[in-house]
Amino acid sequence: MHAPKRSIGLIDCNNFYASCERVFRPDLNHQPIIVLSNNDGCAVSRSNEAKALGIKMGVPLFKISDLVREHGVHVFSSNYPLYADMSNRVMAILREYSPVQEVYSIDECFLDLTGFHDIDQRARQIRDRVFRETSISVCIGIGASPTLSKLSNFVAKRHPRSQGVFNFNLLNNKQQESVLKNIPVEEIWGIGRQLTKALDVIGIQTALQLRTADISSMRKRFGIVMEKTVRELRGEACIELTESAPAKQQIITSRSFGQPVTEIEELQDALAHFISTSARKLRAQHSCAALLQVFIMTDRFREDQPQYCPSLALPLMTPTASSMTLQRYAVAALAAMFRPGYCYKKAGVILSEIFPETQFQGDMFAGAPDDPSLMATLDQINARFGKGTLKLSQDGSRRSWQMRQDRKSPEYTTNWAELPVCR
């Protein structure tokens, strides 16, 4: 007896960040748009028109400035509060269509559609409803495994004839083969640049060739991940959907600076801010951390300048989630590492060795532990009155290090103060 064939759906928003920007700027429909990464560095989302101009994913803005000027490409800084809010709206709608949802990233989610009647029809309903209620268009791929659902999503995106929905399960073997033959291996989930190169060496270039490769020799040569990928291509679901995200094992906050930083005070201010962000995330998942790592670095692209990229790991005797305690350690680490005379371009903090907070509460022999109620109060006030209402004195008084965001749209859906006013 083998398991009945499953129908996994993968719903992916089209050009998500660019689409979010267009929801509130309908005048930009049919115009080329790009959205930039942090610090206005690289293009990370492009409307179809921008793709048609040849703007590649991840290209730095300065390399396409001519193209942008000549074709009047509309350029936006990333507006995460807006994208996160739009994402929540889309995901809430999708959740209504299956008892099993895994939100995989800000713009895509898996739905287990196994057992539903007329799945194609249901997928089209989902797509129409999401567009009607959010103005975001999505494509839906369906397959017997998560890998096949991703692959089907790729087909749905690439072929307009599919009208945004492609169900691999409806194909006979001959049709499956002709689809897989036309998909290059690098489009398969889990096959990145390095594996593509290594597979090419042994003559595997298409999804069909990978599906028919010998499992045990693929495993021996490439490891367990590859074995699962091959099995999934054959319709055997090896990757389980996980509905609730497990607590993070590691929390990183790091940023490139808007301009080079030379003074220790500015780095201190930035690190204090990064600690606040990380510690808040830590408390939100009811954890505490036993290891703090701090790093600062110069600009690796400036080969003409001296480079210095120190980092320091501080094991914490008592695990903590207190912003104050962590800030003190971070400042001490910085003092130990800092060397004057360098142009620093980036810094960050890493919290790891993360445990549930309860595990370390009420140890009366550990000396004076951090008082969690102080941080809880701070979090509550900020939740009620807005991010940054109350913060510690180290954090964020100096702004020279902040990232560039010259072209950010208003936070239309989450901030009254940024709503454009009609007059």
Added chain:
DNA sequence: TCTCCGATTAGAC
């Protein structure tokens, strides 16, 4: 020789 651990690699978005 086996096991554990930190560092490195690869991938996703």
Added chain:
DNA sequence: CTAACGGTCTAATCGGAGA
């Protein structure tokens, strides 16, 4: 005018240290 290239996260694997 110039200079300008992102941020988080996980899992697997590797290689050395210590049992």
